[in-house]
Amino acid sequence: MFTFASVKPRAAFFVVILVVFVLLLLRSARVVPAGHVGVLDLFGNVRPEALPSGLHFVNPLARVHRMSVQTHEVKETMDTPSSEGLIVHLDVSILYHLDPAKATDVYRTIGRDYETVLVKPNVRSAVREVTSSYQAKALYSPEREKMSSEINQHIIAAVEPRGMVIERMLLRDVALPLRLQQAIQEKLSAEQEAARMQFVLLKEKQEAERKKIEAEGISSFQKIVAEGINDNLLKWKGIEATKELALSHNSKVVIIGSGKEGLPVILGGDTNPPAGQPAPIPHR
Template identity: 30%
Template sequence: MIKKFLKKISNWLKSKLPYFIVTLLILLLILVFFYKRIVITIQSGEAGVLYMRFFGGTVTDYVYPEGVNIIAPWDHMYIYNVRIQTKFHDFEVLTNRGLPIQLSLAIRFHPAYEMLSVLHQQVGPDYINTIIIPEIESILRKQIGHYNPEEIYINKDNFLTEIIMKALDELGQNFVKINDVVIRAISLPDSVKKAIEAKLVKEQQYQAYHFQLKIAEEEAKRKRIEAQGISNYHKIISETLNQKIMKWHGIQATLELSKSANAKVIVIGAGKNGLPIIGNIPLEQAIENGKK
């Protein structure tokens, strides 16, 4: 009984074998043809969002991680770069005087991983040009429009950094995280730039001139103090150098000269006020000369 059943199955399989082979070949051809749509490899630093054509559209409650993922060929996997990226952007703003200024920005950002599927559904892959750049431009235009060209050119009180911090605070970073916004360059019209530079040069010259005046005033003050000190010194000497002191110095000088090996002619008591004469110069005059 069992043998008969197995034989029937074997005969049926043999009769259907060509159909099985054809079906298998068709499946293999489909697999080869749709391989890239079925087997999805998500590289390092990337994440995927799945769009299901017949079962609800975008999958918003799951983000596909790195590695190999198998999907139906009629569905589509959108791959996003979730690493920190840099976007360079140039645009023009107007100052409070209506003058145009060219700003060059460097924007560092990355999509929020957990919100990637919602970002894809509500914004799309071109989110950098859809939400990031327009919002940053709008905030910077609004803030910089309160300043004049000179304040912007010299970055007075480092206000550009404050503007950038305000821009980061005001940006809705639900879908995208803005790491930093750097102003790489500020370009003004040549006429405005030359006028500002000329003014800055004049201000530096003015400060240098006042610095030199300050030095001259300090030097004059020093000389007045020095002159007053010399005057006080001579006044004290003239008041204290009386005849008794001069005679005492004459005696000391005579004693010192007597010890000298050089030939000297000393006339004791021959000078004015009884002071000795050294050579042909009275000692009193010699002392006065030394004092001068």
């Protein structure tokens, strides 16, 4: 029969050592999940390098704090004044993630709740600072993109040196008092109509210039043609026409002697009378 008393003390010692070793091995094995890094803290002493995702064996007495390096979204809804003192309602979203290389610094200087301590306050501060330098109508004009870019740059300048990486800033919604919205829309519509009329006037002016140039071209052409037609040309054309008539096979009567400068007069004759008319009776 087996009893503990029958086990040799030396063998029992090795069994105890083996059990303790297994327990320590299990205790020292730490798994850092994907999308996280591990910050090793041993009695307040933080290891300079963060542990990447995967299986690690560390001091059993140390604590491994998991910190996410995945993309997070911060949503802020706030009422902030514009440059003219109007209260503007804004919905803002920030996409960011923790810089893995600075995870240990963030843990030491800010802690694990860096979103509440660092990110959100700086988002609110940047939105208020930038919005206060723009008029309310900028939120309904192309300047909105410029304002969003400035807010993004302010946030980057405030949080990236502390270990946060800003991916994108989204200005999701803007709300003004209804009467002010209508006034801004009417003003923007009037400005667009004025710009359209300027375009129409410019187009009409260009068309008038085109017609003027066209008229000048026609006038120049007529002047050149008029200068090219003289008496000698007309006489030559008359001679050509007379020659063609004289060479035709139709019977004709040629009258010569219409003056020194005149051309022969050719009267065409037709031996066959027109249909429906009696032939002339010759005189005896």
